[in-house]
Structures are given as structure tokens and as C-alpha cells.
Amino acid sequence: QVQLVESGGGLVQSGGSLRLSCAASGRTIRTYTMAWFRQAPGKEREFVAGSSWSGGSTYDEASVKGRFTISRDNAKNTVFLQMNSLKPEDTAVYSCAARGGGRVRGLPDDYDYWGQGTQVTVSS
Secondary structure, three states: EEEEEEEOEEEEEEEOOOEEEEEEOOOHHHHHEEEEEEEEOOOOOOOEEEOOOOOOOEOOOOOOOOEEEEEEHHOOOEEEEEEEOOOOHEEEEEEEEEEEEOOOOOOHHHHOOOOEEEEEEEEO
16 A cells, blocks of 8 residues: 655745645555646546656646656655646646556556645636
8 A cells, every 4th residue: 555645735826836745655656656637626637747667757748848847756755746837727636646567647547546635726
């Protein structure tokens, strides 16, 4: 079992930055592929960014490429999402997810473990 706890969300003005953290416990994330998803009110959960256990990152090209960066510190069992140039349309609950190995995938059903989420609100 892997427990995930997100933090770092909050209210920020358009153009601002936030850094989300996802602290894992129970098992090392070294062999897990990690991802960030987000869900806005009335919308389905969508993939934001992923970090493969073997290295490499994947992003949702259309919405966050060039603005968001996913990183991981396996020694601290933590995954980060640095979000720059935030826009009001980035407002959502951001959740961290983990799957045991394999490539980064963009569907929520492909992930085995989830955090409770952290709210990000971007004002215009």
C-alpha cells in the first residue's frame, strides 16, 4: 500500500506560481510511476503531468506544457509539481497518483493509489 498526501495548494493571482508536493509513505516511490491529475468543478478528472519510474516526464501538451514541471525526490519519497504562469483555467483540485511501474499513462483508471487532493484557485 502507498499513502499519498498532497500539499501546497492555495489561492494565487493569474500569472503567479505554486509548488505542489506529494509525500508518499508505506513504500518507496522509486519503482512507481507518479502523476498529477486535476479536476475542476463539473469536469472530469484530467491528466496534468507524469514521472516515469525509469526516468522521463510527460505532460499534457495542450494545457500545461512549458508552464508546469514535474519532479521527484526518491530519497525523500516526494513528488513535486511546479506551476508557473498560472491561469484562471488552472483552477482545480490537484491530486497525486501512483502506479506500480510501467509507462506514464493519462487515464485515472491506470493508477492504483491516490491522494486526497489539494485545491488550487487562480484569480483573474
